[in-house]
Amino acid sequence: MPHATAGGPGRIHGDGSVTAHAPAKINVHLAVGPLRADGFHELTTVYLAVSLLDSVTAWPDDGLSLTVTGEGAGGDVPTDSRNLVWQAAELLARHAGVRADAALHIDKSIPAAAGLAGGSADAAAALVALDALWGTRCTRGDLAGLAARLGSDVPFSLVGGVALGTGRGEQLSPSLSRRRTDWVLGVAGTGLSTPKVYRELDRLRATGQVAADAGAGQPDDVLTALRDGPDATLAGFLANDLQAPALELRPDLRAGLAAMTGAGALGALVSGSGPTVAGLVEDADAAAGTADALVAAGAFRLAHAVHGPVPGARLAG
Ligand code: ATP
Numbered sequence: 001m002p003h004a005t006a007g008g009p010g011r012i013h014g015d016g017s018v019t020a021h022a023p024a025k026i027n028v029h030l031a032v033g034p035l036r037a038d039g040f041h042e043l044t045t046v047y048l049a050v051s052l053l054d055s056v057t058a059w060p061d062d063g064l065s066l067t068v069t070g071e072g073a074g075g076d077v078p079t080d081s082r083n084l085v086w087q088a089a090e091l092l093a094r095h096a097g098v099r100a101d102a103a104l105h106i107d108k109s110i111p112a113a114a115g116l117a118g119g120s121a122d123a124a125a126a127l128v129a130l131d132a133l134w135g136t137r138c139t140r141g142d143l144a145g146l147a148a149r150l151g152s153d154v155p156f157s158l159v160g161g162v163a164l165g166t167g168r169g170e171q172l173s174p175s176l177s178r179r180r181t182d183w184v185l186g187v188a189g190t191g192l193s194t195p196k197v198y199r200e201l202d203r204l205r206a207t208g209q210v211a212a213d214a215g216a217g218q219p220d221d222v223l224t225a226l227r228d229g230p231d232a233t234l235a236g237f238l239a240n241d242l243q244a245p246a247l248e249l250r251p252d253l254r255a256g257l258a259a260m261t262g263a264g265a266l267g268a269l270v271s272g273s274g275p276t277v278a279g280l281v282e283d284a285d286a287a288a289g290t291a292d293a294l295v296a297a298g299a300f301r302l303a304h305a306v307h308g309p310v311p312g313a314r315l316a317g
Contacts (some may be wrong), residue, residue: 026272066106090138123157124158125313143215161311163175177309182281
């Protein structure tokens with residue numbers, strides 16, 4: 001049986017299934033450069049992996065199938081070849097020269113289309129789970145190469161922690177920063193399309209409403225403050241060039257940012273392309289209290305107390 005020796009004996013459960021988890025990310029700093037000839041923008045970003053995890057479980061089966069529970073199930077999250085998990089399975093099978101045979105299940109806690117890289121997390125978890133199920137014995141380098149082909153954020157979902165991302169975000173320089181920071185993620189009612197937010201940024205720059213050279217700037221201060229603190233200094237360096245276009249498309253997010261700082265966050269920004277608002281808070285107690293207060297006040301549909309950095313995609317116990 002192809003899966004009998006994969007990933008070590010402790011990894012395959014009694015029913016033959018393998019589960020992997022992967023984290024959501026916050027872009028603590030995101031500078032968007034010019035549009036490239038290939039249609040992507042040149043990015044410089046500081047990724048932080050946080051403790052909101054999706055899980056992907058894979059069982060032996062004939063052919064591919066996919067089910068989804070949790071956030072976005074039955075709505076935004078497709079259950080066919082449009083799902084990044086399905087694409088990850090096909091890509092790994094082709095790379096390894098094995099048949100794409102597996103039943104897959106995603107249990108989502110990361111809201112879809114929220115700027116938290118939920119789909120990318122699922123793709124990274126699928127690569128790790130299926131490598132174990134199929135016994136394909138890929139190195140982390142092999143998986144990173146496949147991840148970059150699946151999407152700009154997938155390589156980071158695989159490594160986690162803190163990393164500087166350049167290129168489309170897929171070229172990573174991991175940081176040794178391990179200092180814990182606590183955050184509240186305020187999740188809005190409906191998602192935002194990432195391509196739409198980039199198009200809005202291009203429009204704002206073309207019409208001079210946002211200056212192309214007055215953006216988030218260099219990430220060095222953020223990296224230093226993430227590593228050494230204090231949090232009040234880090235709060236002052238949070239920056240995201242996609243925040244202006246996200247606010248243009250979703251003016252309600254202004255109230256979300258104000259509610260976050262009003263509820264005690266040291267600083268707040270839109271995460272990635274939004275619409276999630278990430279607020280930096282003092283500690284775990286402050287995160288739990290702020291999250292409860294924001295939901296009670298109706299400022300967000302959901303609010304999660306999280307911390308980072310956490311590891312990237314990995315097999316469950
Ligand atoms: P991006 O990584 O583009 O910034 P995001 O983090 O804002 O995206 P995702 O949760 O990754 O958002 O979802 C973006 C879109 O990708 C969804 O609207 C959905 O159509 C599609 N998608 C494909 N696979 C998945 C998945 N496993 N989970 C969620 N969405 C998925």
